[in-house]
Amino acid sequence: EPEVTQTPSHQVTQMGQEVILRCVPISNHLYFYWYRQILGQKVEFLVSFYNNEISEKSEIFDDQFSVERPDGSNFTLKIRSTKLEDSAMYFCASTDARRGYSNNEQFFGPGTRLTVL
Amino acid sequence: QKEVEQNSGPLSVPEGAIASLNCTYSDRGSQSFFWYRQYSGKSPELIMSIYSNGDKEDGRFTAQLNKASQYVSLLIRDSQPSDSATYLCAVDNYGQNFVFGPGTRLSVLP
Numbered sequence: 247e248p249e250v251t252q253t254p255s256h257q258v259t260q261m262g263q264e265v266i267l268r269c270v271p272i273s274n275h276l277y278f279y280w281y282r283q284i285l286g287q288k289v290e291f292l293v294s295f296y297n298n299e300i301s302e303k304s305e306i307f308d309d310q311f312s313v314e315r316p317d318g319s320n321f322t323l324k325i326r327s328t329k330l331e332d333s334a335m336y337f338c339a340s341t342d343a344r345r346g347y348s349n350n351e352q353f354f355g356p357g358t359r360l361t362v363l
Numbered sequence: 364q365k366e367v368e369q370n371s372g373p374l375s376v377p378e379g380a381i382a383s384l385n386c387t388y389s390d391r392g393s394q395s396f397f398w399y400r401q402y403s404g405k406s407p408e409l410i411m412s413i414y415s416n417g418d419k420e421d422g423r424f425t426a427q428l429n430k431a432s433q434y435v436s437l438l439i440r441d442s443q444p445s446d447s448a449t450y451l452c453a454v455d456n457y458g459q460n461f462v463f464g465p466g467t468r469l470s471v472l473p
């Protein structure tokens with residue numbers, strides 16, 4: 247069964263460093279998402295991506311964040327200068343937009359645990 | 364700000380019992396609703412989606428939707444210890460993203 251994959255599973259970085267989190271969405275899916283979950287808190291939306299551009303972003307997704315689809319399979323989240331409060335699980339998700347406008351089940355990858363020291 | 368509310372739990376049920384998980388949402392225009400299961404340290408795993416008022420059954424799981432009351436529930440029949448997890452209610456935000464509730468922690472006691 248196709249699945250979303252993410253690398254690395256755990257990333258440890260120093261405050262102020264840049265990190266890139268990688269995702270490979272399900273191959274026939276067209277919409278991609280990044281969510282984050284701070285330990286003990288709810289899953290929060292960061293950004294959605296369609297047709298090689300951002301379709302929506304949340305207040306969390308400030309100028310320190312960027313997303314890119316550098317090739318036909320990878321979808322990346324870059325944090326330019328990490329802060330302590332960026333420590334969280336980052337989940338990539340994708341959906342088959344052909345199911346329809348609202349009836350889009352999102353499938354999540356296993357996540358990357360980011361630890362900022 | 365769209366809100367999705369759930370009781371945080373823990374909800375404890377004995378093995379074999381029915382577990383009932385509830386969720387309310389603030390946006391009356393919401394159309395699509397999803398239940399995810401999340402084991403500790405893992406990612407959300409889709410259990411069910413529901414779009415129409417009424418019940419939708421899939422194996423031991425039944426989702427119930429009442430749009431007039433802005434209420435979604437998930438029933439788990441014949442609960443097993445392996446069902447012990449946090450259950451997340453998610454509401455589609457007009458096709459843009461999902462708004463998640465805080466989750467209800469379920470503990471099924473052997």
